[in-house]
Amino acid sequence: MKLTICHLYPDLLDLYGDRGNILTLAARSRWRGIETVLQKISLGEQPDYENMDILFIGGGSDREQRLLTEDLQKHERELRQAIADGLVLLAICGGYQLLGQYYQLTDGQRIPGLGILDLWTIAAEQRCIGNVVVRLAETLRAEMLEQAAAPGTAAPLDTLVGFENHSGQTYLGDGLRPLGKILTGHGNNGADGCEGMRYKNVFGTYLHGPLLPKNPHLADLLLALAWRRKGLDWEFPSLDDRWEKLAHTTIVKRVAPG
Template identity: 65%
Template sequence: MKLNICHLYPDLLDLYGDRGNIITLTKRAQWRGIDTAVQRVSLGEPLDFADMDILFIGGGSDREQNILVEDLMKRKQELRAAIEDGLVVLAICGGYQLLGQYYQMGNGKKIPGLGFLDLWTEAGTKRLIGNVAVRLEKELQAQGEQLETAKRLNTLVGFENHSGKTYLGAAVQEIGQVLHGNGNNGKDGSEGVRYKNVFGTYLHGPLLPKNPNFADLLLSLAFKRSGQTENLAPLEDQLEILAHETMLERILSVH
């Protein structure tokens, strides 16, 4: 099987080493003998979402989001169709916000989102910054335990830096509950969003090198969508798991 990954707007959305997520997905596939191809697509460049297995959208500032909205609106129907067909999407911070209904700025102006997900974001008066630990919601824990790799990990660790506060509606669910940090809005204890195979989160750092369990979950969902029924082959994950658990212990020790 060949894995097709799209890195959308890599030149505009790449805060805090977000391209490391692409490297992680690529390497963990290649280490299993799976061919990978990464298509980097920027403003106005052609893209057929139907040919992609995984779509990645990184983080950016409010300025970048304003620039991207117009281009994304031109791709809206094609991307919506791919999402409803089960395309695996990982969206970080600004990319996460863009998938929602709108971003309301401090002056009251609303930047329209793509409207794919039942969520909205409001500008806060202070930045939410620091390390984050999250316990995955039960369905994701169960899916992770079905994998042969990194199945002991039911948590995520990462770094957040955002002033926007995101609120989820009834049609979507959170990725997990915050053990330490702020998460979506610093109020309700939620972090991230899941809708079908779409995942949005505020965790930078980048996310996937610190969380091999989550990287393999994304790969597994992409393979299942393409008709692959076998489990991912196990990898030697001792170092990755140790790094994750060490980071988790350090974060929780200051809680």
């Protein structure tokens, strides 16, 4: 049994160490004895949504973002279906914005997104840049605890850490839940104190840094969801996460003390 991870447009959307997220998913799966296959899909290629377990869409510069929105529209229906079927998807920054209704430029012009999720983004004059600490939403935290093989063996993380760099302000529609509340930083829009989005098995966020190496609990949740969807009823061995947690807590203590 192998886990297939698909990296969408790695040649276009690969800012801010995004590949660290892929490395982390692959390594944490491999360390538990499940090999992974990495598919890289470029412009003009048709992703095989039926045979993938985790889809990753990263962030890109404005020019690159425009190049690929058009390309993605071509297989928007298949992606929408896969999401409805529970495909595990991690979308960061530009990838997160793309899934929404539109991106509104400062001159009021609206660039349509894929329209799969009920969220929209409005460009702001000021970029949001800096370290971010997020207090995880209770439901999400409970879900992560459930994945841990032996709950209580180590102090579980209840925050997400990362670095944001975006000028778009994203707003969520009624059906979408944020990943958590901002302790440090701006998050989705700097106004409502929320960061990220969860819908079915889709996770959207502005956090890079990259996100998964320092948030092993989130990486493991993605893996567990993908395994469960594959019908694998397999106990989830815990890993030696000392350094992951050390890197996580060091930055929490520094930028969000107390």
